[in-house]
Amino acid sequence: MNRPDDKAVIYLDHAATSWPKPEAVLEAMTRSMQEEAANPGRGAHRMAVSAGRVLMRTRMSLGRLFGVSNPNDIAFMPNTTAALNQAIKGLLLPGDHVVATMIEHNSVRRPLEYMRRRHGVQVDYVQADESGTIDTAELSSLCRANTRLIVCNHSSNLLGSILPVADIAQIARSHGAYLLVDAAQSAGTMEIDVERLGIDLLAFPGHKGLLGPQGTGGLYIRPAIDLTPLMHGGTGSQSEEAEQPSVRPDRYEAGTPNTVGIAGLGAGVRHVLEEGAAVIGRREWELTQLLMEQLSSVDGLNLLGPKLGEPRTGIVSFTLDGMDAAEIAFRLDRHYGIAVRAGYHCTPLAHRTAGTTAGGAVRSSVGYDTTRAETEALTEAMREIARSV
Template identity: 60%
Template sequence: MQLIYLDNAASSWPKPPEVAQAVARTIEQCGANPGRGSHGMAVAASRILFEARTNLARLMGVNNPNDIAFCFNTTDALNLAIRGYVRPGDHVICTKVEHNAVWRPLEYLKRHHRVEVSYVEANERGELSLAELDQAFRPNTRLLICSHSSNLLGSILPIEKMAQIAHNHGAKILVDAAQTLGVYPVHVKDMQLDMVAFPGHKGLLGPQGTGGLYIHPDIELEPLRLGGTGSRSEEAEQPNIRPDRYEAGTLNTPGIAGLNEGVKYVQNETVESIHTKEWTLTQRMMEAFASMTGVRVLGPGLGEPRTGIVSIVLDAMDAAEAAFVLDQHFQIAVRAGYHCSPLAHQTAGTLGAGAVRISVGCFTTEQEIDACIEAVGQLSRT
């Protein structure tokens, strides 16, 4: 039986064939360091980075591609944004559906650097009150952080309205787009976003170990890493020019080459069509699960906006056991547990037991969804 992969919220799979081809081609033909030499192979490697940065900028509505810094993943990008921007004595606001990639850095700054943190409550569906958010701001609030979409609930936050509220209070907004970029519109200019952290290996269909951070041109961050940049090497200080300031050391050129092909695939398919397909598949699942006894679906209700994530709780079976049975007996790959988001599980009331997360991708088929529905139905009747 062929594997049915429904863990796309962690890493998308399969990838477009062009992604692996670009990785291999770069290793074979452009194996030099980008920005570190004037010979032909080094120049070719630099061109790969330039093209990938340009395509990402086009996808996100970024005017200057150099305002995008390549990172290892979303967590790396969020750490650069949070620890590079927040100062002792600052106040930071985030929501109760955040990933540990936001929660842990904030709690570290709270413990060790006199940073105040407020967590805005959300309801079980992952929705928050904009009025309560507005009331959470203080004179020393420097940053608002929010997940565009919860990696547990699939709920989508109104980041454009949240950005307006933050700016009204003189604060900036940092968006965690781990679950949206490539599958849901993210346009930094139209939405007035100050920083956006994103992965390469999820909705953008690129390899693991890739990602990035958009940084508004008016924002200066303290870099997380200092070292070689290939520019201004005679100076003791890290260069101020972008993106060099935030990209010390040799980048993952083969991975970024693959990411570039993933971005081009998304651009050709269009974000809107990918989202429509994923939303249709999630609705198919949710409608079926609603008719099953002992299956509870987390997050927004049937027919409401969400990303391609459907997390469920089964009365008859522990989440970890259910995921194991789906894998071993039905060859269906899902994710069980806390999904690195204990705040979201606390919000959903599932912190004690966790949940089974089923996440579709742009290559998921109706037949695969129907097979998953049948398997969950069997588990619900055990």
């Protein structure tokens, strides 16, 4: 089978990390390393000041993207996992109650279960149907007088389903709770305005839909919320004090930041702002619809998540009767040069919901530059693999 556009690899693993990155991202990182690689906030010389401006420009771009009025309410983190841990462990106290969903990533589930075991936090998970939809009335019924937090992903990293964040925010408000949203699969491909949607805490990656490098991400923290920092150390501010600074974002950014990575992230965010997250999301949705139509013609292939025509992010997961998901992914890689992901995708609760706990699933995911020829290549490869079962 010929590969489209003579590409060395057909990359359909954007839900894990977007690739390739825009040229502007590479240029920004190279320029930062060559000209601005001093330690921001730790000196008054020109290079240190220039490095500090890199961080501020990126913070301001993120503020524009997410509707954040004060960019200092965005703290840089190495990834979404770190952001979720900071939010969950920095907010919850013994005796608090949390409501999450059955389609959460382990980056939510494991910190919650840790807080349950070690600190007596109570946790309930609202059920979801096979397509990843939850009943908001059931979610509301799980809330208690001591419910301090509702946490949900914006979009399932297995099913691609999209949760009604604004409705969930209203439920949180009515019960006096905060809302934490995991935007790992939506940042950069869906319009997110934290004020309009009612989001109190937003955890996001830099290396997926925002098109930045790995090792970047962040956490938006509503001004009224004070999280206990997980990290304590040097910040370049209030250095004479024994306590971590109270000023943002320093309070949550101990240690030398990933200046070069944040420079790349800034370029990626600016690319998203220029294109428009809604435009990118629409393009990816159209590609997923095309891919679903194509794959549905493969004998024995079972699509997961929302049905054709329904809202979803750029994820199309599937199983094939009679073949293990890992074997399928191996063949796609070795014989067809197609990169997908197989297994449990760090979300066993979602697999339980989808009925795929026995062998996991194959996850294909499109990106902003995925082509029709690439989706057709995956379909033809799956047709050949299915004939071999």
